[in-house]
Amino acid sequence: xxxxxxxxxxxxxxxGQSMTLQCAQDMNHNSMYWYRQDPGMGLRLIYYSAxxxxxxxxxxxxGYNVSRLNKREFSLRLESAAPSQTSVYFCASSQxxxxxxxxxxxxxxxxxx
Amino acid sequence: QKEVEQxxxxxxxxxxxxxxxxxxxxxxxxxxxxxxxxxxxxxPELLMYTYSSGNKEDGRFTAQVDKSSKYISLxxxxxQPSDSATYLCAMSATGANSKLTFGKGITLSVRP
Numbered sequence: 001x002x003x004x005x006x007x008x009x010x011x012x013x014x015x016g017q018s019m020t021l022q023c024a025q026d027m028n029h030n031s032m033y034w035y036r037q038d039p040g041m042g043l044r045l046i047y048y049s050a051x052x053x054x055x056x057x058x059x060x061x062x063g064y065n066v067s068r069l070n071k072r073e074f075s076l077r078l079e080s081a082a083p084s085q086t087s088v089y090f091c092a093s094s095q096x097x098x099x100x101x102x103x104x105x106x107x108x109x110x111x112x113x
Numbered sequence: 114q115k116e117v118e119q120x121x122x123x124x125x126x127x128x129x130x131x132x133x134x135x136x137x138x139x140x141x142x143x144x145x146x147x148x149x150x151x152x153x154x155x156x157p158e159l160l161m162y163t164y165s166s167g168n169k170e171d172g173r174f175t176a177q178v179d180k181s182s183k184y185i186s187l188x189x190x191x192x193q194p195s196d197s198a199t200y201l202c203a204m205s206a207t208g209a210n211s212k213l214t215f216g217k218g219i220t221l222s223v224r225p
Binding site: 004033040041042043045048050090094096097098099101102103104105106107109 | 155
């Protein structure tokens with residue numbers, strides 16, 4: 001039972017490069033989320049998808065785009081990476097909304113130099 | 114005022130101590146209350162889940178919710194070095210479009 005799978009686990013980018021973080025869940029969840037976690041800042045929501053076919057901005061969406069490819073997959077794209085985007089990125093999913101809790105992936109550690 | 118406030122820590126205790134972790138919140142619509150545990154370099158995992166007010170016990174862990182005071186707590190009895198982690202409180206209102214609101218987390222270290 002894989003749960004939420006994120007790839008890659010580690011990545012180093014140069015400023016201005018682009019990349020896509022992949023996330024897939026096998027729990028038939030409707031909602032998916034992307035967070036970043038920085039020291040002293042806690043988890044901050046970047047984008048979320050309440051259901052297949054919908055996406056919405058979270059607290060810190062600037063510099064990111066997302067695609068809900070199908071019910072299982074939700075990708076996060078950095079079009080032109082900046083050092084301020086150095087962070088640990090977590091994908092999460094839930095059955096529907098927050099009341100059931102989220103299942104998190106193991107994270108992607110991204111460094112932008 | 115942020116919707117969810119959590120003691121920033123860090124917190125260091127000796128093995129065997131009783132640990133009390135707390136969060137306060139301002140949104141009276143919150144009905145679901147959770148605690149997540151996050152080990153170093155791992156993703157958060159759901160530790161305790163409570164609906165509305167009251168207590169819930171699971172082994173050495175007890176979660177308490179006091180909606181009248183807008184205050185939730187997690188107690189860890191007979192703390193172990195394996196409990197060393199970051200603990201995040203999280204809460205949500207009802208509804209399909211609700212989202213979890215997280216505290217910033219507190220890092221706990223249990224000294225052998």
